[in-house]
Amino acid sequence: MKRLWTPAWIVRHVALVVLVVGFLGLGWWQLSRAAGGNPISWGYAVEWPVFAGFVVFVWWREVRQELRGPEAPGPAAETTEPSTTAEPTRLAVRRPVRASRTAATVPDSDDPELTAYNRYLRWLTDNPGARPGDYPG
Numbered sequence: 001m002k003r004l005w006t007p008a009w010i011v012r013h014v015a016l017v018v019l020v021v022g023f024l025g026l027g028w029w030q031l032s033r034a035a036g037g038n039p040i041s042w043g044y045a046v047e048w049p050v051f052a053g054f055v056v057f058v059w060w061r062e063v064r065q066e067l068r069g070p071e072a073p074g075p076a077a078e079t080t081e082p083s084t085t086a087e088p089t090r091l092a093v094r095r096p097v098r099a100s101r102t103a104a105t106v107p108d109s110d111d112p113e114l115t116a117y118n119r120y121l122r123w124l125t126d127n128p129g130a131r132p133g134d135y136p137g
Contacts (some may be wrong), residue, residue: 016056019052019055024048024049026044026048027044027047030045030048033045123135
């Protein structure tokens with residue numbers, strides 16, 4: 001339980017209290033406006049307590065995750081064979097594969113607009129960081 005009394009968690013607890021009290025207060029305010037004859041306020045009178053409930057849900061989920069602690073890799077994570085257990089396996093995050101760009105050679109056609117457009121596309125391929133407005137042609 002000492003993990004829940006660090007400075008970061010104290011800020012989270014205070015934020016929970018401030019947000020829930022604020023959202024419920026806004027819901028009560030909208031309820032009084034709705035009772036006074038403002039029909040749009042009925043929706044807001046329901047919406048603000050839902051927001052308060054969502055804050056409590058996120059806080060409770062974070063508390064449970066903190067109390068569980070970090071997950072230790074089990075023996076199944078060390079093997080490369082697929083397991084037949086009911087537990088889902090976590091995939092490792094991999095770096096993206098960089099594909100090298102090679103300029104495709106396009107023969108010039110009889111249409112001058114098509115030729116100019118193909119040169120423009122070739123220039124964009126050769127200069128990947130450039131913007132279309134930088135095209136010299």
